[in-house]
Amino acid sequence: MNEQVIHDYLKQNGLNEYAIAGLMGNLFAESGLNPKNLQNSYEDILNMNDNAYVSAVDNGTYKNFAKDKAGFGLCQWTFITRKQALLNFAIESGRSIGDLQMQLD
Numbered sequence: 001m002n003e004q005v006i007h008d009y010l011k012q013n014g015l016n017e018y019a020i021a022g023l024m025g026n027l028f029a030e031s032g033l034n035p036k037n038l039q040n041s042y043e044d045i046l047n048m049n050d051n052a053y054v055s056a057v058d059n060g061t062y063k064n065f066a067k068d069k070a071g072f073g074l075c076q077w078t079f080i081t082r083k084q085a086l087l088n089f090a091i092e093s094g095r096s097i098g099d100l101q102m103q104l105d
Helices: 002-012 017-031 040-046 050-058 080-093 100-104
Strands: none
Touching: 002 017, 002 100, 040 050, 080 100
16 A cells, blocks of 8 residues: 555656656565654554654654664664654654654655
């Protein structure tokens, strides 16, 4: 399901099939194409699975999203400014940090 959504989004934004294949291969290696993917090694450290992490960030009970250094999402964002920008964009657009379309945008 996510595969087709990602492919179509990239195609609609001008990428050719070779570029799409390269990018999707990288995203698959990073996250398995799962926009809610919390870096596996941080699940134990934070005592949260993918869904619990997304829920805690979305509802504001977890406030260390940008600074925790845990890879997250399709691209496994880790760097503080990139995670903060992702969080800001999610909030501004009224969507979850784990929303596939928001991450693609």
